[in-house]
Amino acid sequence: MSITHCPLCVALAVFCVLRSSAHLLLLWQLWGGRPAGNLVLRPA
16 A cells, blocks of 8 residues: 555645655754744744
8 A cells, every 4th residue: 555545645745744844944044054034933
């Protein structure tokens, strides 16, 4: 059985990829990859 056997599994896989890429981007910015600028959410 593959990951595409139901729409829910496909949606979860896409969500996991997006979440992981967001975390990697945040870590890259925190480690000095480039200035974070407006990309980092700040509390209101």
